[in-house]
Amino acid sequence: MPNIATHGLLAQDVLDNAPFTRLARLIERYPKAYFLGSNGPDILFYYHSLPWQSKAGADRFNVMGNLVHSQKIDEFYRKxxxxxxxxxxxxxxxxxxxxxxxxxxxxxxxxxxxxxxxYKTGAIQGATKYWHFRLESMIDTLMVKQTKGYLLSKFDMPSLVKVDETTKEAIAKLYRPILSEVFDQDASEEELKECVTSIHTLATYLYDPYTIKFPLVQLGESLLGMKWKFSGHIVAGKMDLKRDVLNLNHATWKHPCDGTKVSDESFIDLYHSAIRRATGVLCALNDVLFKDNIV
Known part of the structure; x- marks a missing residue:
């Protein structure tokens, strides 16, 4: 999954060219809820994710996050x-x-x-466990420059996941019955609101536009024998220009679940494909929810 910034950039690009007029007007009224939504079920991974918080319940929410990402997708959205x-x-x-x-x-x-x-990072386990997160974080840094033309320091990433209490309550009321009825998982509204609070707090800590935190955290990790455990998630301003992270040179890569599917698409190509997909889906959502002229 790309990280907070890239998902936010895509959500904005979809909105900027929205043919789904009534839904777009509603989004413009509540943009914070829209941008938080662009993080999908990732919020579930943030329950008690701060180092000083008790880890009681964190595993349960990680299970929920993985379930919502990988199973009963249609049922989730229908519900x-x-x-x-x-x-x-x-x-x-x-x-x-x-x-x-x-x-x-x-x-x-x-x-x-x-x-x-x-394909680029392998499974999120073993020796490559943190490669996935490191790639996502660097994609965030590069995509801000690639799509908007400016440095990470000009892009307020934490603001994309900062919402008020009213919005937290609405999200919790939406999520709780879905988790219960679709996935047979129990989460209280207070726990779900905590997820939303924590994603903003952690995003603030992981946002490092001047690449000050990253080397310090890496030093601490080296001393503790915990390489990449925290720094792998930091979105730093310094761009990795040695590696072709976005595949701008169009090297061939294969679908990790089906080696017969070969592509040379860059991440930029994939991003634009996702914009088209999201635009079509939101047009459908607009038609479903506004067919009776109510929401």
Whole structure:
């Protein structure tokens, strides 16, 4: 999965060229919910993720995050739409709708980009465990420059996942019944709100536009024998120009689940494919939710 910045960039690019007029107007009213939604189920991985927090329950939420990423995708979105349609008209329903729109942009980019990411980094285990996160973080740094033309220091990444309490409550009310009824997983609304709080807190710590934190954290990791455990997640301003991270030279790569599927697409190519996919999906969501002129 690409990281916070890349998902946010894609969500903005989809909105900038939106043919889904009514949904777009609603997103413009609640942009924070939309950008948080662009992180999809990743928020579940952030429960009690800060080093000083108790790890009680963290494994349970990691399981939920993996389930939502990999199973019952159609059921997830059907249930989300069902919940929205059953929610009385008003701000909570509107926030749920906008959040779901962002969530669908996350799905769009993950489905297109995951094969490339996993081909480059292997499984998230063993000696290559942190390669996945390191690649995602560098993709964030490079994509800000590639798509917007400016350095990471000009891009406020943590703001993409900062929302108010009303938005947190709406998201928790949307997620809780989905987790319970679709995945048979129990999570309280307070726990889900904690996930949203933690993703912003951790994003603030991991945002390193001037590459000051990264070398210091790496030094600490070396002393503790924990190489890449934390630094692998840091989004640093210094760009890796030695490696062709975005495959701009169009080297051949294979789908990690099917070696017969060969591609030379760059990450930029994949990104634009994801924009087209997300635009189509949000047009469909617009048609479903506004067919009776209500949300």
């Amino acid at each position: 989300a739409i069902e919940i929205i349609q059953a929610t009385p008209q008003g701000e909570t329903r509107q926030l749920m709708t906008v959040y779901l729109a962002g969530h669908l942009t996350h799905w769009s980019l993950d489905t297109v980009a995951h094969p490339y990411i996993f």
